[in-house]
Amino acid sequence: MLFGKNGRKDDLVVRRARVLDPTEGLDTVCDVRVDGGTIAELGTSLDANGHRVIDGAGLVLAPAFVDPHVHLRVPGREDEETLASGTAAAAAGGYCVILAMPNTDPVVDSAAVLGSLIEDAQSQAEIPVGFLAAITRGQEGAELTEMAELADQGAAGFTDDGRPVVAPGLMRRALQYHGITGRRLALHCEEPTLSGSGQMHEGTVSAELGFTGYPSVAESLMVERDLSLAAYEGQPLHLLHLSARESVAALRSAQAEGVVATGEVTPHHLCLTDEAVRTLDPNLKMNPPLRSEQDRAALVEGLRDGTIGAVATDHAPHARHEKEVPFEAAPFGVTGLETAFSALYTNLVEPGQLPLETLLERMSAGPARIYGLEPPRIAVGAPANLVLLDTAATWRVDEGGFRSRSANSWLLGQTLEGRVRMTVAAGKVVYEA
Amino acid sequence: MGDIHVMREEFLPPKPPPRRHLISVGDLTRDDVERLLATARSFSRSLEREVKKLPTLRGYTVVNVFYESSTRTSSSFELAAKRLSADTMSIKAAGSSVDKGESLKDTALTLGAYDPDVIVIRHPQIGAPQLVARYTAAHIVNAGDGKHQHPTQALLDLYTIREHVGPLDGLHVAIVGDVLHSRVARSNIQALTLMGATVTLVGPPPLIPRGIEAMGCEVSHEIGAIAAADVVYVLRMQRERMQEGANYVPSLREYTARWGVTPERLRPGQKVMHPGPMNRGVEIDPVVADAADALIETQVRAGLVVRMAVLYDLLTTGPVPVKTPEPLEVA
Numbered sequence: 001m002l003f004g005k006n007g008r009k010d011d012l013v014v015r016r017a018r019v020l021d022p023t024e025g026l027d028t029v030c031d032v033r034v035d036g037g038t039i040a041e042l043g044t045s046l047d048a049n050g051h052r053v054i055d056g057a058g059l060v061l062a063p064a065f066v067d068p069h070v071h072l073r074v075p076g077r078e079d080e081e082t083l084a085s086g087t088a089a090a091a092a093g094g095y096c097v098i099l100a101m102p103n104t105d106p107v108v109d110s111a112a113v114l115g116s117l118i119e120d121a122q123s124q125a126e127i128p129v130g131f132l133a134a135i136t137r138g139q140e141g142a143e144l145t146e147m148a149e150l151a152d153q154g155a156a157g158f159t160d161d162g163r164p165v166v167a168p169g170l171m172r173r174a175l176q177y178h179g180i181t182g183r184r185l186a187l188h189c190e191e192p193t194l195s196g197s198g199q200m201h202e203g204t205v206s207a208e209l210g211f212t213g214y215p216s217v218a219e220s221l222m223v224e225r226d227l228s229l230a231a232y233e234g235q236p237l238h239l240l241h242l243s244a245r246e247s248v249a250a251l252r253s254a255q256a257e258g259v260v261a262t263g264e265v266t267p268h269h270l271c272l273t274d275e276a277v278r279t280l281d282p283n284l285k286m287n288p289p290l291r292s293e294q295d296r297a298a299l300v301e302g303l304r305d306g307t308i309g310a311v312a313t314d315h316a317p318h319a320r321h322e323k324e325v326p327f328e329a330a331p332f333g334v335t336g337l338e339t340a341f342s343a344l345y346t347n348l349v350e351p352g353q354l355p356l357e358t359l360l361e362r363m364s365a366g367p368a369r370i371y372g373l374e375p376p377r378i379a380v381g382a383p384a385n386l387v388l389l390d391t392a393a394t395w396r397v398d399e400g401g402f403r404s405r406s407a408n409s410w411l412l413g414q415t416l417e418g419r420v421r422m423t424v425a426a427g428k429v430v431y432e433a
Numbered sequence: 434m435g436d437i438h439v440m441r442e443e444f445l446p447p448k449p450p451p452r453r454h455l456i457s458v459g460d461l462t463r464d465d466v467e468r469l470l471a472t473a474r475s476f477s478r479s480l481e482r483e484v485k486k487l488p489t490l491r492g493y494t495v496v497n498v499f500y501e502s503s504t505r506t507s508s509s510f511e512l513a514a515k516r517l518s519a520d521t522m523s524i525k526a527a528g529s530s531v532d533k534g535e536s537l538k539d540t541a542l543t544l545g546a547y548d549p550d551v552i553v554i555r556h557p558q559i560g561a562p563q564l565v566a567r568y569t570a571a572h573i574v575n576a577g578d579g580k581h582q583h584p585t586q587a588l589l590d591l592y593t594i595r596e597h598v599g600p601l602d603g604l605h606v607a608i609v610g611d612v613l614h615s616r617v618a619r620s621n622i623q624a625l626t627l628m629g630a631t632v633t634l635v636g637p638p639p640l641i642p643r644g645i646e647a648m649g650c651e652v653s654h655e656i657g658a659i660a661a662a663d664v665v666y667v668l669r670m671q672r673e674r675m676q677e678g679a680n681y682v683p684s685l686r687e688y689t690a691r692w693g694v695t696p697e698r699l700r701p702g703q704k705v706m707h708p709g710p711m712n713r714g715v716e717i718d719p720v721v722a723d724a725a726d727a728l729i730e731t732q733v734r735a736g737l738v739v740r741m742a743v744l745y746d747l748l749t750t751g752p753v754p755v756k757t758p759e760p761l762e763v764a
Binding site (some may be wrong): 210321328 | 538560561616643
C-alpha cells in the first residue's frame with residue numbers, strides 16, 4: 001500500500017532528546033539508537049557503535065508524521081508538484097508517509113493509471129506514498145470504479161475528493177461494495193446545490209464583503225446523510241477536511257451510536273476563521289472554506305477529545321499565476337506540508353489550546369490507524385520513522401524556502417514557533433535543517 | 434539571524450506619505466467623508482460658471498478601466514477628470530487585450546508602464562482594485578468591484594441627501610430590494626451608518642444576505658417598513674445577476690406586487706433615490722421615478738462633483754491619509 005524509493009537504511013544515535021511517543025506512553029529524556037533503519041535500543045549513554053551521533057539535547061524526538069490528505073498533482077500538473085518535490089516537501093514537514101488524492105488528470109480510477117504512479121513512486125518518492133483511487137470513474141459520480149482490482153494493485157483507499165458523491169443511491173452502493181477491499185472510503189462532504197458558486201463561509205463577513213456564501217449546512221447535511229448510510233449499511237467511513245461545528249457534532253453522536261466513522265481536520269481550519277478573508281488574499285481561499293470562531297473552536301475540541309482522529313494538510317499546490325488573480329477568480333486550495341507542525345504548535349500548543357502530546361498523536365498514529373497503516377512508533381524493533389523537533393526555534397515562512405514546487409501558503413511572511421530539525425522515514429534520514 | 438537595532442522614530446528619515454486609494458468605504462473615517470463632501474460642494478459652485486473647466490489637475494493622467502458595462506459611472510469619471518484638466522484615457526474590456534485572455538495582473542503592469550496618476554477601475558470580481566494597486570504605482574479608485582463596493586456611489590448619495598434632504602446624523606434611510614447582489618447597498622450601509630444615519634433593509638428573505646445585521650442595520654421583509662424612513666433608496670433588480678433557476682423570487686411580477694415602490698406605499702414628502710439604471714415598473718413605479726420627490730437625476734449630477742472631489746483629494750495629498758499603513762513587524 002505504500003511505495004517509495006528503496007534506498008539505504010541509516011545507522012544513527014540520537015542523544016538526550018526528550019523522547020515523546022504518546023501511543024507507547026513514552027515521555028523521557030534518553031538516547032535512541034537506530035541500526036540499519038530499525039530502532040535497536042533506547043537507554044542512557046548508549047554506545048555509538050561507530051554510528052552518526054545527533055545531539056538531541058533540548059529537542060523533542062517523536063514518531064514521524066503521517067499526512068492522510070495530499071494533492072501531489074501527478075499525473076497532469078507537474079508544473080505545480082511532482083512525486084519528487086511533494087515528497088521532499090513532506091520530509092521537510094516531518095512526514096514519513098503521505099497519502100495522495102486521485103483527482104488528477106487523468107483521474108486515478110483504473111489499475112493502469114495507479115500502476116504507473118506506483119512505478120514512478122518507486123523511483124522518485126523520497127518518503128513512502130500511498131495512493132487513493134477514485135470511488136467513481138472519472139470522479140463523475142455515475143459508475144463505481146473497479147475497486148477490487150484497484151485494491152489488489154495497491155490502492156490505499158477510495159475517494160472522490162474535490163467532489164462529493166452526490167447521489168445517495170450510488171453512495172450506498174459504494175459503501176456496500178468497498179467493504180470487500182478492506183480499504184477506507186474517504187468522503188468529501190458537500191451538497192452542491194447549497195454550496196453553489198460559494199466563495200467563502202456564509203456569515204457576517206461574506207455579507208459585508210459581498211461574496212457568495214458557502215454555508216456550513218452544505219457540509220453538515222452531507223455529513224449527516226453519509227453517517228446515516230454508514231449506520232444503515234454497517235460500514236466504516238472517513239470524513240475528509242471537516243470545517244463546520246455541526247459536522248463535528250454529527251460525527252461525535254454517530255461514533256457514540258457505534259458507527260465506525262473517523263474524521264480529519266486541516267491546520268488552516270484549526271488556526272483561522274473567515275475574518276482572515278477580509279484581506280482578500282487568494283491564499284485564504286479553500287474548499288471547504290474557513291468558518292466562524294465557534295466552528296474553529298469546535299474543530300479544536302473535536303481534535304482534542306478524539307472525535308477527529310487526524311490532522312490532514314489537504315496540501316493543494318497551485319501555480320503562481322493561478323493565484324495572482326482576484327479572490328473570486330482564484331482556485332481553491334493552499335499548501336501545507338512544510339508548515340503544518342509549526343502552524344499548529346504556534347497557534348494551538350503554545351497558547352494552551354491543545355497539548356503537544358495530542359497534536360503529535362493526531363499527526364502520526366491517528367491518521368495511520370484510520371487507513372489501517374502501521375502507526376509510526378518509538379519502540380525497539382520498529383522501523384525508524386522519527387521526527388526531531390525544536391520547539392524553541394522561530395522561523396519566517398518565505399516564498400523562496402519551500403521544497404514544494406508551489407508557494408501558495410496561507411502563512412507567507414509569518415513567523416512561526418517550532419521547527420522540524422530532522423526527519424527519518426522508513427529507516428532513512430530524509431531531511432535535516 | 435543578525436542583531437536587529439531598532440532606531441527611535443525621531444532619528445529615522447521622514448517616510449513618504451502612503452499612497453492613497455479609494456477602494457472601500459470601510460477605509461474612510463468620518464473626517465475623510467466630511468472633507469470629500471466639502472470639496473465636492475466647492476466644485477459644484479465652480480460648475481455654475483460659464484467656463485466650467487478648472488486647471489487644478491493639469492498634467493495628471495487618469496486612466497479609466499471598465500471591465501463591466503457602465504454609462505453614468507464611466508462618463509462621470511471621464512468628465513470629472515476633464516473638468517479638472519487632467520488627461521484621460523478610457524479602456525473597455527471589450528475590444529482590448531482582455532478579449533485575448535490577458536490577466537488582470539498583466540493589464541495592470543501594462544497600464545502602469547505609462548505612469549498614470551490615477552487608475553479608476555470597475556471589475557466584476559471582488560478584490561480586483563486591490564490587485565491593481567499591488568502591481569502599479571497609481572492611486573486606485575474603485576468604480577465597482579463585483580458585489581463588494583462602489584464607494585463613489587455612496588459618497589454621491591451622501592452628498593445628495595445632505596444637499597437636498599438634510600443632515601445625515603439621525604436620518605432614517607430604507608434600502609429596498611436586492612441587497613444580496615448589490616455593491617451599492619453595502620457601500621451605502623457603511624457610509625450612512627458612519628455618518629450617523631439609521632439604515633433599514635427591506636426585501637425578500639433570499640435577497641437579504643444572512644448576517645448583514647452585523648453591519649449595523651435593521652432588516653425587514655415587509656414593504657410597510659419603508660413608511661418610517663426619511664429616504665427610500667430603491668435598488669435595481671439585477672436581472673443579469675439572477676442565475677437561471679436560482680429562485681431568489683418566484684417571478685418579477687410577484688416581486689413588484691410585494692416589494693415594488695409605488696405611490697401608495699410612500700408618504701408625502703418622502704424622498705426617493707435609485708442608483709440607476711432603473712427597471713421602471715419592476716422595483717420602482719414610473720410615477721414615483723418621475724415625481725418631484727425623486728432625487729434620481731440629482732444623484733447623477735452629484736456624481737460629477739463628488740468624483741471631481743475624489744480625484745482632487747487623492748492627487749493633492751489631503752491632510753488625512755485615507756488608509757493608515759500597516760505597522761512594520763520586526764521579526
